[in-house]
Amino acid sequence: MSYLEATNDLYKEAALTPDVGLCCTTNPIWQFPGLSVPRIMQEMNYGCGSTVSAQDLVNNPKVLYVGVGGGMELLQFAYFSRQKGGVTGVDVVDEMLEASRKNLLEAENENEWFKKEYIELLNGSALELPIEDESIDVAAQNCLFNIFKAEDLKKAIAEMYRVLKPNGRLVMSDPICEQPMNDTLRNDDRLRALCLSGSIPLKHYIKTLTDAGFGTIEVRARRSYRVLSPNHYPTEELVHIESVEIAAIKDPMPADGPCVFTGKTAIYFGEEEYLDDGKGHVLLQNQPLAVCDKTAAALADTSDEIFISESTWHYNGGGCC
Ligand SMILES: C[S@@+](CC[C@H](N)C(=O)[O-])C[C@H]1O[C@@H](n2cnc3c(N)ncnc32)[C@H](O)[C@@H]1O
Numbered sequence: 461m462s463y464l465e466a467t468n469d470l471y472k473e474a475a476l477t478p479d480v481g482l483c484c485t486t487n488p489i490w491q492f493p494g495l496s497v498p499r500i501m502q503e504m505n506y507g508c509g510s511t512v513s514a515q516d517l518v519n520n521p522k523v524l525y526v527g528v529g530g531g532m533e534l535l536q537f538a539y540f541s542r543q544k545g546g547v548t549g550v551d552v553v554d555e556m557l558e559a560s561r562k563n564l565l566e567a568e569n570e571n572e573w574f575k576k577e578y579i580e581l582l583n584g585s586a587l588e589l590p591i592e593d594e595s596i597d598v599a600a601q602n603c604l605f606n607i608f609k610a611e612d613l614k615k616a617i618a619e620m621y622r623v624l625k626p627n628g629r630l631v632m633s634d635p636i637c638e639q640p641m642n643d644t645l646r647n648d649d650r651l652r653a654l655c656l657s658g659s660i661p662l663k664h665y666i667k668t669l670t671d672a673g674f675g676t677i678e679v680r681a682r683r684s685y686r687v688l689s690p691n692h693y694p695t696e697e698l699v700h701i702e703s704v705e706i707a708a709i710k711d712p713m714p715a716d717g718p719c720v721f722t723g724k725t726a727i728y729f730g731e732e733e734y735l736d737d738g739k740g741h742v743l744l745q746n747q748p749l750a751v752c753d754k755t756a757a758a759l760a761d762t763s764d765e766i767f768i769s770e771s772t773w774h775y776n777g778g779g780c781c
Contacts, residue, residue, distance in 0.1 A: 504530025509633030521597035527604035531560035675711035682773035723772030728767035
């Protein structure tokens with residue numbers, strides 16, 4: 461059985477019998493005014509963060525959500541898009557689509573504003589999306605891509621890139637791991653499917669996104685997720701897994717390489733009123749400017765009167781590029 465088949469089997473089980481501890485996160489479930497998230501959706505929250513941000517969801521975007529789980533984020537996206545077929549959910553596991561469909565009926569009972577027609581559910585794989593080219597404004601996946609091995613991860617990201625409109629965005633929440641993992645962990649299909657042994661370092665993740673063509677990357681959140689300890693898993697050392705929230709924007713690739721925002725800030729502290737680097741960045745004296753890592757490095761070389769902060773791993777727009 462391939463790891464993809466093992467993954468399908470695991471999520472078939474998780475669709476038929478909700479597994480409250482599967483994935484799960486420390487951040488609260490988003491509550492918005494007038495939104496009631498049915499209990500069953502909360503129990504089937506198999507994500508590791510959130511992909512729903514109001515800032516991405518202005519002007520009735522067409523949303524694609526891949527790997528539907530219990531449907532909670534489909535409902536949260538529909539809260540913003542509120543149009544027939546405004547959100548399309550794709551999943552490869554029929555039982556998960558069925559569970560999601562049932563949970564959305566429950567959501568219709570609990571939410572006056574919500575109509576099930578707002579969400580279309582399709583059977584299909586992240587590796588071959590049943591979606592037209594350049595038809596989507598916001599594409600999302602939560603806790604799915606980390607399961608994929610390198611070649612499949614590339615395919616899944618290329619598929620998201622293909623279906624997004626120019627300047628559309630891929631929003632994701634996924635585990636990452638900065639430590640090497642041994643082959644026993646890596647080759648354990650069940651642990652991989654459980655989002656525990658497939659994750660890769662953030663730099664590699666980001667490179668896969670920029671190699672696919674995404675010109676702007678925003679790291680919006682980063683937090684501890686799990687540990688794999690020797691007393692519970694086949695490892696001799698404690699392995700720390702984190703989860704990140706990232707937006708990859710289908711902006712044209714800048715000539716000097718992608719803009720990757722990790723939450724760095726530049727502050728000019730010289731004697732002048734401002735510093736202009738001649739490349740579109742004007743730093744007012746003692747005013748913060750959010751900068752991408754590329755600009756942070758260039759500014760550090762330009763002047764020794766610019767303070768560059770460390771990455772906060774929390775970036776929400778308004779930056780230099
Ligand atoms: C860890 S769960 C996350 C569910 C949901 N995103 C959430 O946050 O609750 C992974 C989801 O991806 C689906 N899935 C697994 N392999 C898939 C594939 N190749 N293509 C699309 N969906 C897939 C599973 O059925 C499941 O719904």
